[in-house]
Amino acid sequence: MIQILYSPTSPYSAKVRMAAKHAGLEFESVMVNTSVAPENLISANPLGKIPVLITVDGQSVFDSRCITQYINRVTGSKLFPRQSEKRLDAEKLEALADGLCDVLITQIYERRFRPEEKVHIPWLEKQWEKTERVLAMLDETPPRIGKRIHGGHIALAAAMSYLALRFEGRWEKKYPKLKRWQKRFNDLHPDLAEFLPRAV
Incomplete structure (x- = not known):
């Protein structure tokens, strides 16, 4: 297997x-x-x-x-659309979601692996600016979602769940459409909930 x-x-x-x-x-x-x-x-x-x-x-x-x-x-294209433009949109959303994860994780690592006095605050602020740019863009026009989803939707759901786990209280009020998108994904696809990021 x-x-x-x-x-x-x-x-x-x-x-x-x-x-x-x-x-x-x-x-x-x-x-x-x-x-x-x-x-x-x-x-x-x-x-x-x-x-x-x-x-x-x-x-x-x-x-x-x-x-x-x-x-x-x-799986015979069960994860991404076959039509080229729709597939490109899905792949771009996946890339954006992965990039958001990259930026979030670098912020976690900066605080986790450096002594407090050596944490570079201006650099962290720069990374949070990137985070907010992505969130603002997605909140302005959240991806359409329903029962049929693709790899881009899944990547964004994983990223949003990680954001909620590690940065609780820093984004939800400012980006309400994105928070609703996350809830809708979870409501429509409860079978995927067991795989979402969780603290251990």
Whole structure:
């Protein structure tokens, strides 16, 4: 069976596991602790980063966008639209959501891995400006969502859940449409809730 190496808190892990579930791909979730560089992770991805999808014949697929494209191929385009313009829109939304995650995680790491007196506040402020630009754009025109979703919707749901987990109270009032979008996604797709980022 296909395996997905993941961390429960990682939005990228959440994205690919939700994508696999939504596309009907059977897989086994294998939790790893990246901080200790376990052998099963390092042998699958020398970068030591998650998620990693391991195929039934032992091939490693990473990073998360490569994984979603792999899932789309092996499931007969169940994750992204076939029509080129719609597919491009979905892929752009995935890229934006992943970029939002990148910016959020760098802020977490800046505070987690530096002594308090060495945390670079101006740099953190710059990263939060990027965060707010993305949130403002998405709040102005939230992606349309219904029962039919694609990889871009899933990536955004993972990003918004990570934002809610790590930055609670800093964005909800300012971006109410986006908060409603997150709730609507969760209400329409409760089967994916178990994969959303969570603290451990």
